[in-house]
Amino acid sequence: MDVVRPAYGETGLDLRVDPAVTTVVTPRHHPVPEPPEQVLRRALRFPVAGPPLRDRVRRGQTVAISACDGTRPQPRHLMIPAVLAELDGLVDLDDVVVLVATGTHRGNTDAELRAMFGDEVVDSVRVVNHDARDRDSLTWLGKLGADVPVWLNSEWVAADVRITTGFVEPHFFAGFSGGPKLVAPGLAALETVLVLHDARRIGHPRAAWGVVEGNPVHDDVRAIAAATGVTFGFDVVLNQDREVVAAFGGDLLEMHAAAVRTAREVAMRPVPQPFDVVVTTNSGYPLDQNLYQSVKGMSAAYQVVRPGGTIVCAAECRDGFPGHGSYREVLASAGSPAALSAEISSRRVTVPDQWQVQIQARIQADCRVVVHTSHLTDAELATAHLEQTADISRTVAEALAAAGPGARLCVLPEGPQTIPYVTGAVR
Secondary structure (H helix, E strand, O other), X not given: OEEXXXXXXXXXXXXXXXXHHEEEOOOOOOOOOOOHHHHHHHHHHOOOEOOOHHHHOOOOOOEEEEEEOOOOOOOXXXXXXXXXXXXXXXXXXXXXXXXXXXXXXXXXXHHHHHHHHXXXXXXXXXXXXXXXXXXXXXXXXXXXXXXXXXXXXXXXXXXXXXXXXXXXXXXXXXXXXXXXXXXXXXXXXXXXXXXXXXXXXXXXXOOOOOOOOOOHHHHHHHHHHHHHOXXXXXXXXXXXXXXXXXXXXXXXHHHHHHHHHHHHHHHEEEEXXXXXXEEEEOOOOOOOOOHHHHHHHHHHHHOOEEEEEEEEEEOOOOOOOOOOOXXXXXXXXXXXXXXXXXXXHOOOOOOOOHHHHHHHHHHHHHOEEEEEOOOOOHHHHHOOOOEEOOOHHHHHHHHHHHHOOOOOEEEEOOHHHOEEEEOOOOO
């Protein structure tokens, strides 16, 4: 037997597999070309499209910088100082606000913000958690895209200069992360996010990993960012060690398109046929903090599991379901995943977390899903129609034996950091 080490929390775990029946899908190795500070500085000074960042800013202007929240492994501690260094001498730090683009997630604590950005950033500029539910902190901008009601963070709207910072990887229904997503849903109202992620959009066949054009979610996200104005976009692509392998700056949509091309090469891999059993993760901490986020790892596995097959998802879930939001409540609201999927598709359910629930329900209606977690009990997982395993190696062996002779196993040790797809197949 061979040992594969899937990402899990901050330590990983061991999985024993038979190499004769196992395919391990990992990111293509992309070495770090040079110190990240140099890569970031070059992207700010030599953008993909348009003038350098410093040439877009005038003395005395106010600046809002959008950054990912704590559920994303963005190298904020490198990117934000790089932006501030470029603005040095042009902008007073008292006129800068860093907005944590939480979308509908909880705000990050002071300790988390310091871990995310570093003490120097937190102590030198205002860092504010966006709150999608606080109408007093939002500005109405009309209906944009395909009739999306758009409310955005008022500090973002009021700023003279608006800079998005993020990282680009495949996204399970928006195609790719980063770029315009740092405006909406990142800095949008709950009402806006609910429409962007409604059943019609999420259920569209092109609302899928790696699809941008013709994806109704991403089409509207781009339309909102374009209509409301971004001064400069700044994205990075990371390797499996979460090191910066490429950085892109400039006009938002052109910059993001260039980053997507690199991210597609780094993080998407073809396989010849579907598998009977797929082991996945949510890429370890901080991405596997809760079950809600770990649906992304399940979705990555779903791309290559055969109908009726088994998905085993290892996710630490130190933040539980999590405790906030309606995700847990909605999962428990129907007697089965198939019933829940039908209920959401018929639009009888409209809640903040319906997109994650809708995708999870569809996956569970098609195949068996077993979870390994250190922070949710068997009974708690059962309310989400999920099984628990304490020993994923044994569970995998049993699932392969049940599938019969010739059964095949796929392992995604980095979960959605690498998205497999069956060559020529469309699910």
